[in-house]
Amino acid sequence: MNDQDRTSIHEAMEQQTISISKAGIVTTLQARCGIIAAANPIGGRYNSTAPFSANVELTEPILSRFDILCVVRDTVEPAEDERLARFIVGSHSRSHPESQSKMTQDSMEVEHDSEQAETQGTNGAASRIKEGEIPQQLLRKYILYARERCHPKLYHLDEDKIARLFSDMRRESLATGAYPITVRHLEAIIRISESFCKMRLSEYCSAQDIDRAIAVTVDSFVGSQKLSCKKALARAFAKYTLSRPGKGANSQSQRRPTAVMS
Known part of the structure; x- marks a missing residue:
């Protein structure tokens, strides 16, 4: 971070304002926001x-x-690494129109699995799958x-x-x-x-x-x-x-x- 940016962020975080002096314009703008x-x-x-x-x-x-x-x-965590890899691959798959039919089929399988889990008594896990994000x-x-x-x-x-x-x-x-x-x-x-x-x-x-x-x-x-x-x-x-x-x-x-x- 250069000196100019450091000075600007100091003022923004401390005073929640940004001072501008350019082209003959001298003013202060409000910067009340989270950083x-x-x-x-x-x-x-x-x-x-x-x-x-x-x-x-x-x-x-x-x-x-x-x-x-x-x-x-x-850090190396096999479960988290697998979840991250599935998320990245899924994001790329959803970006292609030709994969919509495959996604629909996968969604039906997930819904079927959630219903089976609920009937087997795993109410907590099933409710999380059913509710989603x-x-x-x-x-x-x-x-x-x-x-x-x-x-x-x-x-x-x-x-x-x-x-x-x-x-x-x-x-x-x-x-x-x-x-x-x-x-x-x-x-x-x-x-x-x-x-x-x-x-x-x-x-x-x-x-x-x-x-x-x-x-x-x-x-x-x-x-x-x-x-x-x-x-x-x-x-x-x-x-x-x-x-x-x-x-x-x-x-x-x-x-x-x-x-x-x-």
Whole structure:
């Protein structure tokens, strides 16, 4: 990233504005939007023995402005590799009109298999096959509705827990040489909790939303560390990601989405 782009993205992420001075026109444009950025690791492969900041050519001020850092590694997993290969081949097949008849036949076979699975008692798997994915148009409408209609308010905020988390993350950041933890990360926890609240179309952020936001923040922080200290940090920060009592046996799997893929 050159110096001009770095200056522009600093202003956009911090002030949510873009300043323009060209052809005698001096103005400021609003840039209130989310930013999703992707960067390739230095050398083409992520080095697990080095922290996140040493793997990408981005300055620490820019990294501190992102709410979540996700490390996506190309690991060898036969099941996932097969699923990815089927998806790519299927995408190419659907792009050719002559393959429509074959696709129709395959769809009928899949539907027949799902009916057989349902009659055999595998209701969970059969229902997932029958329902399929959420239509893209419906998902777009849902997100638009949540963005325009939902304006969450903080109902319950565990200030002591957030303060302890911030203190521990700053201490471990200095000890491990990771990207610096600043006050922006406190604001990130609030924004993430509001996002979880909007997903439920709720008007108030609950304690569960705060816990999920903290879990995502911890996963992002631990996942960006070097391999030698990642396990120790995961154990040290486990107290912040444990589910609250009385939430049921499935709360552990429901409370935290995958923020870091490794």
